Amino acid sequence: MNIDKIIDQFGQLPEQSKNALTASITEVTFPKGHILLKEGKVEHRMYFIKKGIVRAYSDKASGQVTFWFGQEGDTVISMRSYVANEKGYENIELLENCELYELETRNLRALFNLDIHFANWGRKLVERELIKTEERLISMQFKTAVERYNELMQTQPGLLRRVQLGYIASYLGISQVSLSRIRADLR
């Protein structure tokens, strides 16, 4: 997904504003397995995914907990680092070789204070993230594991093909054994 399309997701920006933004974005690539952002660090970079798929996970005593997947067009950012300037929860691991658009968050902040179009664009970006996070929370609290799995199959069939089931199980909040049982029952 190219950078113009990604930017336009959060509302049209005037030509000039858009140029100011793209000027501070660089394209980077990293191999599968690379860790883009690290848990416990205050991160100062954010990314948009041009191509590839990534996961966010935290290391717990009980093992790794996967809590987010990002795909083409998605925004990769430690909101806790960016908003509160505090250590982030997430390791972001690339599950495929990825092409990314990289941006320093301080450049973003600077633009917010200079340009009202930008401030509103940034507002919409965060609003979209909030809606998605809210949907996740609602899904976790209202639905059974079976319902969450079915929902995922319908809304994100590509995810099931691209990501191994251990990560999916963790994302759904159940053990891999439980997920296997659910899949067996659906046959």
Place this chain on the structure above:
Amino acid sequence: MNIDKIIDQFGQLPEQSKNALTASITEVTFPKGHILLKEGKVEHRMYFIKKGIVRAYSDKASGQVTFWFGQEGDTVISMRSYVANEKGYENIELLENCELYELETRNLRALFNLDIHFANWGRKLVERELIKTEERLISMQFKTAVERYNELMQTQPGLLRRVQLGYIASYLGISQVSLSRIRADLR
């Protein structure tokens, strides 16, 4: 909590901007039990809580699921209505007689497009909400019910005193019986 303090939570606004905002805010009161926002409706009003406590819940086949509590200083808004113009998930019920600051979201939108200070203020408001929602999600996915209950006791002891345990149990994602068991074990 007065309106100035509430507004200041999301960054200082110039005198003039602040006046424009307060001009479109009215103070209202409603009795305990009143439903402020309704599930399945696109809502056009938002509120800040001056005094009192409220809960957000959804009606499910299995009963009501409580997924949020709001207290003094908190923002009450259907993000889905406001951001996506779609039907909201939540009923907002007042758990005490409440004093609220009411605002039409279209007035907010108008200010965002006129005033960069406002656009950034609104951005910060949403950022704060996002951080809180993210924390909730992380808590639901990473922690056991016992840990979530202890966390709630430490960070929100007032909530335990003001809200009945059935709602707390639902909020924690467990049955009331389970919560009783947890409380019994801690004695």
Place this chain on the structure above:
DNA sequence: TTCATTTTTTAACATTTGTAAAAAATTAAG
């Protein structure tokens, strides 16, 4: 293709959590 590695499924058993109903405690109203 073959072998080694990784991933997924299955099995057996333990633990947790839910459901329904009753008892106890608390709160509200007259």
Place this chain on the structure above:
DNA sequence: CTTAATTTTTTACAAATGTTAAAAAATGAA
């Protein structure tokens, strides 16, 4: 104060989920 209504806890049993280990299946590299 007394009674009724609501809320919380307890009990007994059923259902769901986790853990560990092993087997089966799938994937990938030589």
